[in-house]
Structure formats: structure tokens, C-alpha cells
Amino acid sequence: MKINISDAQIRGAHVQLEGLSKVYSGGTVGVDAIDLAVAPGEILALLGPSGCGKTTTLRMIAGLITPSAGEILIDGTSIVSLPVHRRNLGMLFQNYALFPHMSVLDNVAFGLSMRGVAKAEIAERSREALRLVQLEALADRLPKALSGGQQQRVALARAIVYRPRLLLLDEPLGALDKKLRESMQLELRQLCAQLGLTMVLVTHDQEEALTLADRIAVMRGGRIEQVGLGREVYEHPISAFVANFIGTSNLVDARIVSRDGDVTVLETDQGQSIHSTTRHGFALGDAVTVSIRPEHVTLAPSGASASGPNSLEGLVTQAVFKGQNLAIHLRVPGGADFVCTIPVAMTGSAVPAAGQIWRMTWPADRTIVVSRA
């Protein structure tokens, strides 16, 4: 029977985590009762700073760590009691974890030979998988003779050759340079879509999460802070932590002083007034943080009349050229620092320079109210 990986569309697994916890023997809580669902064929990124529990969660799914409590369901069946090697998963590691003593082909063939597949078929399917990652020519090399990108592609071929329904990725591209990483990200996405694989990805790199994943789960201190589509999380972070972890935000601590329909009026700790028309769940008097993305701030020379409710003057401390954008750092009276980015093409003649005072304005519908910290 001839099996062709690229032909065979797999229906990716449906993954559910229910109350999944890991408490280490010292009493440290690694993961604290998280619930999460991944749809078939979906790419989910677990994003967070180191120590947030994302890797522990991934390793619990893989079976490399035994959960202290909770369930891991794949297509509705619990796999918690299944040993690692019976879970039929694929996994990519940050350092590729290729078997140094086996040729590229043998690395790829490993999973198949563990599954007792006939020899001829192993050879055929392994070569097929290598063709898929465009490394067929290097089949007889040893891993040490390959570049980092090639090694990770071998690892990918090794992980998908036995057609797992779920692919786990542990910071898979962290060791590659930026260019290679970007092309690998696209390659991975394409391959997953092609194969219909479900993927769970662990990363601390928000850009990677945004590029690769359909949905992002931001983790913090063993819990999931927010889950959602990449754009949704970016545009509507629920906390200052998420707002700052995904993209850059100007964060200003404030208090809600009044509400009028869609319009919330806030007063910053320095006494300035800010208007927001975005939805949020806070009540009058709540201490909150206001998040404004740098690209939503427009700058005008000092003294120009305010064009909206949200307007602040600040002293330019730095102007940094970033290729397409110019990042302007300003300090407002009271000490808060702001960053705003303006497209280089739009700067015209009047470019803010250090030492000048400029006026910042931003729309109320881009003023996001999030919980503090």
C-alpha cells in the first residue's frame, strides 16, 4: 500500500485541557488548573515569559511530565494515563534534538520503525517526508553536517512522517536567525494547513505567535490570562500584562470617573482626563490602566489645537529611525513616558526632534481600558 503524506489529508485532533495542574514536589505550582481547547487543524500558541508554565503545559500534553491533577483529552479520550510513546504525537524541540548517531534518513525513519512498519515502506515514507521538507538530497548525511535550518526541517520530517494528529512545538525556531525563522514560520503554517495537523506551539516571542498561530493563549504564573485570535488579543488585551506582552503599549494608570453611554471618562494619576469608547467591564471608581498602541498616536507641533478628547503634550526625548517607522519617545509632565510610531512617509518636513515639545492625540476608540498590572 502506498501512502503519500501530502495526499493524505489528516483530520487534526481536537485537544482539550481540563483543570490541568502541575505542582512540583517542592510545592511550587508550575501550572494552575488551566482549561483550554484546541480545534482540529488549529494552531494554538502558548505565549508568555519564561516560568509562566507554558512549557510545562506542553510537556504534560506530550506526556513528559505527569500532571498533578486535571485531564488531557484528545478527541474526547483521556490520554493522561498513556505513556509518552503511545500518544502518537509529533514534537519539535528548540535544539532540534536530532539523533546524532543516525543519518538524516534514519532520524526520519525512527518513528516508523518504532511502529513496526515494514522496512520497504519505512524507506519510502521517510524519503517522502524528506522530499516534503526539501532535504531528500541530504538523506545520508549525519545531523552534525547540516545547518540549523536544515536540522529543524529534518526534525519536522521526523515528527510528521508517522502522521501524528497533533504537533507540539517547543520554541522550535528560537535558535534560527530572523530571516530563516520567518521563512520557516510560513513553511510550517503551510505544511500544517496542507496536512490538516493540529499544532500547539510554545513561544515567548509574540511576533512568532502572531505569525504562526490562529489563536494565542497568553500565560502568566501558571494560569491562562487571555485566549483569543491573534488580532483580538492584540487589539483587546484584557490586562496591562497582555497589552505589554503582545506588541508595545503606552500604559497609563487611571481611575474611571464617569460613564456616559459608550464613553468612559478616566482621570490619570497625574490628573489628565482621557476618554475611551471601547468596551470594558469596569465600574465607576475602578483603578485601571489605559493602554494606547504607539501606532495610534498622532503627533502635532506644540500649540496646535487639540483635535479630540485625548491630547497630551510631551517633551521629545528620542527619535529613533526604524526603517519604515520613526519611533518617538516623549515625556509628559508628571513623568510618564510615551512612545509613538509614525510612518516615515508621513512625516513630511516637520520631524520631531529631541528637545522639542509635541502634542500627542489619539482616538477614543483606540483607548483600551485594561486591568492594572
Add this chain to the structure above:
Amino acid sequence: MNVAATPTLPRIEPAMLAQLLRGKASGVALVLPATAFLAVFFVWPVLQMIVLSVTQQRVEGVLIEGWTLDNYLRLFCNDLYFRVLLRTLRLAAASSVVAVLLAYPLAIAIARGGPGLARLVTITLVAPLLVNVVVRSYGWSAILNNAGALAYVLKATGLSASPPALLYTEWAVLIACVHVYLPFVVMPIATAIGRIDPSVEEAARVAGASRMMTFLRVTFPLSLPGLAVGASLAFSLTAAAYVMPQILGGNFSPLLGTLIEQQVLTLSDWPFGAAISTLLIIVVLAVNLVFIGLLSRRFSRWTGGAK
């Protein structure tokens, strides 16, 4: 740099050490003391001993000088020495194989176990090394003899009414040799396993390999450099052993080491003792070279060239 900040170091030293860290001739300078030391205090005296075996022989209890090959002819004229040589090789090989088999679980416990387990295993392996081999051999004899601890336990627990006679057999010698040389096998294997990236093993398990298959296909092959060192140590040390065959073998299974000791201490036949020693050295050296050569060539193909 402020001199006052490092008052204990004389000014000349950094330059000297810089010299040591770089440069090619310095490599030679660093190995020279040890090489010279061994040349003078090891190679030279041992060569003198070997020369003895072709320049002297004992005839009817009296030393005769002059070039001779008789000491070596004697080795081949009597099948006793051939038998003992075979036994020595067999026992040394068995000892290193058994020691390697037992060493793996212990080495894995050291390299991959928690700190508590690793500590327990290391201490249990190393601390007994301070107790003299003779005492440990008598310890085994107290366990293995037919009125000993093993028989006592077997009888008391009703497991066996007539325990097998182990003392004064080659088995007893093998048991004791494995016991005494096991730590020298465990340590290099543990070091080798410790050097294997754990994620490589994890990758194997995720790819569908059971713990056993992961060990056989990944951990074991990657630990071969440690195995080579440990097995060759166990082989060499067992081949030259003479205490265990005496005490536990009841002298029924002498090894070349036993014969050397006998020639030297009982018969004062140094030339013949030196001839047996030369035979032993050559055989052990040959086995080591072949064994280590095979393994390391294999292994350097996998991992070498990285540096």
C-alpha cells in the same frame, strides 16, 4: 587594570598564563612533566623488568644470566599457561560485560535521577572503595560459603534447603571482581549519559519509542565512549587481579596475576614472572587497543569534528 585590586598576583603571572593558554609549544610544556615522570618512574623500571625476562632464568633454584628465550618457551611448552591465559581472558571479558550490564541502571540513576538518588548511588559506590580489597573479598567469602550469610538467609527464609556451592568457584571470583571494579565502570558511563542532551531521548519517546527502545536505540549508542572506558578498565583490572582468585576461587581458578604473584613471591623466579607479566601486558594492551579503537572510531564519526 589597577594593580592594587589584585595584590596577591605577581605581575608576571598573567603573561605567563597567557603563554600557557595560547601557543602550540605550551601544549608540549604542559604534558612534559607528567610524561617525564611516567617515563622515569614507570616505563623505565617496568622495561627493566621486561628485560629481565630475556636476560636471566632460574635453573634449579639458581639464577643464570645471559640472553635467553627459555622463559617464553616455558610459557608455551606447558598447556597450564595457555589454560590460565584463556581463563584470564574469559573472566576479564565476563567481568567487564557483567559490570557494564549492572553499571547501566546505576549510571542512569546518577546521570538522570534526582539529586537524592544520584547522591545515594555515588556514595554507595565510592565509599566502599576505601575498604581494602582483601577485606571485601573475605566479606564475599563470609556471604558465599556454605555456612555463610547467603546460606543462612536462604535457609532461614526457606527459599532453599541446600544453597548452591558458590565459594571456591570461578563464579565467586567473577562476583567479587565485578563488585570491586563496578564503580570504575559506572562513573565513565554516568559521565557519558550525563552528556547526552535529554531532549534527544525525549524526542525518541515522543516519536513512539518505549523507555526500553529509547535506551537501546538512543541512550546506549550515545554512551559508548563511557562504555569503552569503563569496560576496558574492568577488563584490565580483572585480568591483573590476584587477590580475588586466591581468596574466592580457592586457588582452583588461578589467573595470570595469581601466577605472577606466585613466581615472584614464592618461587623468586623474577625472570619467569616478568615473562608472564609481559604476556599479560601484551594481551591486555592488544584487547584494549582493538576494543577502544573500534568503539571510538565509530563514535567520532557520529559526533567528532564538531570542534
Add this chain to the structure above:
Amino acid sequence: MTSMNRRTFGKLALGTASLLAAPTILTRNAWAQGKEIQVGIWGGAQGEYVRSSIVPQFEADFGCTVITEEGFTLANVEKMRATRSNPQFSVMFIDDVAIPIARDEGLIAELPLDQMPASEMLFDRFNFGGYGTGLAISVASLFHNTSVTPPDSYGDLWDPKWAGKIKLVSPKNTPSVFFLIVAAALKTGKPFSEAQYEIGNAFDKVAELKPNVLNIFDNGPVAVGEVAQGQADIGFLELSKYVYPYTAQGAPVTMSFPKEGSFAGNNSQVLVKDGPNQDLAVAFMNRMLESDVQKAFSEFALTAPPVAGIEFSEEASKYMVYPDTAMDSAGLFTPDWEFVNANRAAWTEELNGIFSV
């Protein structure tokens, strides 16, 4: 060849120290002041007594230093050989077996017996042609667990009823020669004195004993202890000095003396040729032969003295064959060591061939 080394400095320093410390001794043995000799002694009870009693008294009497080093006969001979060009020992304790070898190889010097007044009481048989003196005489014979009835004759030991119950002495040890003489005597029916020359033809007899042998022992005390524990019935054979200390302490092991006779194990002392401070060495050897020293030494180690005229308590004499007339009547045999030494390598090879499986 020797330069002034640390040991020489040490001697000087020590000499000065004892000069100041012990002025009274100056009067009598002034010549020995500050001198140092090294004596190779045996381990075991004998060595313990020499080190803890005899040496301190001797050092006090002569204001000298005696360094003792424990070893056994053949290792001690080997040390003399290895240090032949630059002797470090002055006196060596070795068994009579090695005296002819040491003499022929020029390792030892003839004794100035005229300077050793205590040697007057020495039985003639223990002066070894002037190249050494006896120190302690043991009997070599069978030893057995007291729950076992020992055989009257060595020949009984070949009986299948002893299968796997005999501990046989290793060719490494001197009593192994006695075993070979026994085997030759049984094979030929001749007395020991003649049988010893026919050992070469007696190895088929030796091989016949093999099924009865549990193991071959190197270490006498260990073997005696194991027989006491009942691991084997009988030991074939060992010197009384290793057996009787156990018997005296109440362990269930003792010796038996088959009708064919037993053997003498003669612990002796020799003077190392060109060893340091020969005069002091001779004085030390003389001290070893003095009656009161010999009496105490013998009672401690349960051996018989080589000198005449010592009275022993009944308790002590139980363990020794003394004086020389008693040795003769007990049939204590001393082999022709020169013949033995010339053939021992070949015999050992034969024994190895028979017993190694």
C-alpha cells in the same frame, strides 16, 4: 652511591637527642648510641611481640633505634634481593627454607657466633651452618574442627568420606612442601627422609586427593578460623603457631599428629650482608636468643625455643615440642631445603596444573 640523605640526617639528629636524654647508658653500650638498624620481622603474634616488647627494651638498653618491618619469609628474601646493591635491612627474619638460597646468592653474611654469647645454648641443629639461627620452632601437621575425629594416618585423607572437606595448603606456603613429602611417602611407603627425593614421581597420588579438597588456602589463620567455623573438617597442613593461638582462645580447632610423623617449621634470623651497623645487628640477634627473651617470646607465640635450658609452665608446654629430644621422639622432620629449592618451581607448576580447573 649513597649520598647524605634524610635518613642519615635523621640518625645524626636522633643520636644527639638520645645522647642528651640518656647519659647513664653511655657508660655501657656507648658504641651503639644513636645507631639505627632495620629489621625485617614477621607479621602475626610473633611480630607483635617483637615490636611491642623486645624492641623497646633493646632500644632502651643500647640507646639505638630499631625499625621493624613486617613481612613474610619470601617477601623478605625478595626485599634483600631488590636492595642488594644498597642494603637497607640489617637483620632479616626468614624461615630456614630460604637460608640456603640467601646464602648461595650472597645476600646474607656468616654469623660471628663468638660475639653472640647467647648462642652457646643454641641446639646444634638450629645454627644452619653458621648462616643463621633458629628463633622459634613450630610443628606443622593436620588441624581439625574439634567435632571431627582426625585420622591416625595421612593416608586416610584420601578416603572418599572426606570429599570436599579438606582445606589444602597452597604451593605458595612452605607447608606445601611437607604435603608433597607426605604424598611421596604414602606412594612409596618410604619414610619422609627418603620419600622427599621421590616427590617428582608422586604427583599421581597428589591428583587423587583432588576430589576431597574444598579449597587451597594461602592464609593460615583464615583457614584455621574457617575450620573452627565448620566450613571444612580438616586442614592439610599448617604450622602450630597459626593454630594454637585459636585453640588457646577456646575456638573449636586443634592439631593432630598422624603416625607417619610431623614437620618442623623453623623460624630463623639471618644477618644481611653489608647491611648498616653490623655490630648493632649482631647485638640484636644475640638479644633474640637470650633465655628470658626466648621464654617470654615462646610463651606468647606458643612456639618452642631453639635454645636449651628453658623451663615452661605446663599450660605453655602443652603447645610446644621441647626440648630437642622431644622433637626427635615426635618425629619432627626437616627437609633437605637445597633439594627442595632446586625443584620447587617444577613442583609448583605441577600443583598448579593439577588443581587449576
Add this chain to the structure above:
Amino acid sequence: MTDSVISLPIRILVLLLLLVIVAPLAVPMLMAFSDTPFLTFPPQGFTLRWFERVLFGPEAQTSFLFSLQLAFLATITALLLGVPAAAALVRYEFRGRSAIIGLMLSPVIVPLIVTGVALLQMFSSLGWGDTLTQLVIGHAVVCLPYVVRSVTASFVLVNRDLEDAAAVMGAPPHKVLTKIVWPQVRPGILAGAVFSFVVSFDDYPISMWLADGRHFPIPLYLHGLLERSIDPSIAAISTLVILFALLLVVVIEKVFGISIARLAT
């Protein structure tokens, strides 16, 4: 990060193996308390007099202290010779490198009894060196392979990037050596030192030839005891040596701050 790498069956197997390793020591240890003048199992009665005899016997004390001194000096010598050699063997390519590696490890192959007497013969024909020096040299010869082996292994693992990084940050070579290289090779050197110490402390075949009455290492003393009579004081000494080994572990962990478990990794 990963828990339970070692499965339960392996864990049980390891514990069983440890039991077997300890047994031939535990049995003599039990016998050390036996109130009989010979070794017997099971022990009969209970007494501490063998310990008394060993602890307060001047000979046992002197031998023990001398063995400590000897093992210490031999280890230092082996380290002084072996550590630079191991470093050079890893770091430099020069002609005859593999021959020198072979030489460094060869004392393990030659029967110790031969090495011992060969040394005695040489020392005595040269009339050179006092007994202690001779013993230290003899022991250093047999300790050297263990040091070279462990230290070579640790030097192979040293991350050269760290050295370059430190040098770039302005660390002079001696600082690189003490701050960067030393911490990385320290466990290997310690492992070599421990094995060297143990090998020297337990050595009989070399000491047998080179020792004299004033320099009498503990294995010779033990053999002397065995020649004398087999009484439980031998068991008592072994028990004390084991306790001493455990004390040594504490010292290594507290003073050098290295977990004993890292000896191998």
C-alpha cells in the same frame, strides 16, 4: 523540568544493586560486634572491644594517619602532573599526542605487583629518595591514570565561547582561568582527586615493596592483622574506614561545595 525520568522498576533494580554492593561490607561490619575471637556469621554476642582495640591501638592509628598523609600527597602529586597534562591533551594538537594518552593510562594495565618491585629495584640501585618520597612516587604513578581520565573528560566539556566572551569583556588570561575554566573543570578534577585518593588509600601491591616500618600504610597493617589471626578487629577497622569515607563525603560537600553526585556528571 522533567519528572520521573527513571521508571519504578529501574529504581527498584538500582536499590537492589546498592544492597548487593553494600552486603559484603555489611556482613563484616556486623561481625565487628561479635564476641568471638574469630569472624563468624551470624555474629555471636555483642562487644565493642574490637573497636576499642583498633581505635586506641597506636599501630592502627599510626597506619591510618600515615595512609591519609600518603594518599593526600600522592593525590596532590598526581593532580599537579595530571591536570596540566589532561588540559594540554584536550586543547592542543601535537605529534605523539595519542601515544602520550596511551602512556598516561598504561599504569592500569601493568600488574601493580610488577610496578611495585620494579620501582623498589630502581630506587634501591640508585640509592635515591627516602621512603615517603618513594611511596608517594609509586602511588602517584598508579593514581595518575584516574586523574588524567577524569580531568580530560571535564576539559572536553569546557565551553570555549565562555572563555572568548570573558576575554572580550576584558578578563586577563589568569582571570579567564580562575573564573571561567576552573568552575567548569572543578567537578572533573574533584572526581579525579577522589578516585586517586581512594586508589592510593587502598593500595597494597605498591606499598608492600616500598614501605618500611616507619611508613606503614593501613592496607599493610590490615594484611599483617590477617596474617596474625582473623579476629573481628579487621571488621572493626573496615567499619571505621567506611565511617571515615562518609565523613569525607560531608567534607567534600560542605568545604568544596560540590554535591558528591556531580562526581560523575
